[in-house]
Amino acid sequence: MSSSTPADERPIVLFDGVCNLCNGLVQFVIRRDPPPARLRFAALQSNAGQRLLREHGLSTVDLDTFVFIDAGVAHVRSTAALRLLKRLGLPWSLAWGFILVPRPLRDAVYRWISRNRYRWFGVRESCMVPSAELRSRFLD
Numbered sequence: 001m002s003s004s005t006p007a008d009e010r011p012i013v014l015f016d017g018v019c020n021l022c023n024g025l026v027q028f029v030i031r032r033d034p035p036p037a038r039l040r041f042a043a044l045q046s047n048a049g050q051r052l053l054r055e056h057g058l059s060t061v062d063l064d065t066f067v068f069i070d071a072g073v074a075h076v077r078s079t080a081a082l083r084l085l086k087r088l089g090l091p092w093s094l095a096w097g098f099i100l101v102p103r104p105l106r107d108a109v110y111r112w113i114s115r116n117r118y119r120w121f122g123v124r125e126s127c128m129v130p131s132a133e134l135r136s137r138f139l140d
Helices: 020-032 047-055 077-087 092-100 103-121
Strands: 012-015 040-043 067-070 073-076
Touching (some): 020 040, 020 103, 067 077, 073 077
Antiparallel strands (some): 012 067
């Protein structure tokens, strides 16, 4: 894998693999994280996603959250989203300013979107299958 950061140290994005909004987010991030890729991905429902959730003491059945694992620390909900955007550079990193909004308020907005995401954006029959060229960025 060609990256200046060893593969096991690159941040990981865990996402709901059947959610169209979440899959759209992954595609958005991939387009803004060109080679050498700094980020890896796994569906929450995948074996790798389930293992990482257990390792970080997170629920393996309540899949209504987004997880960003960076430097061995798992961030969830709005904090995860903001940390991910911060990693993407300008202009996306400007969203980091929202970290000043109290987490309960940020997470309330996050939960509202999460509760409605299937209705608003739809659901897939199965998790996204990455193309051959993107396969190395997804954990099994």
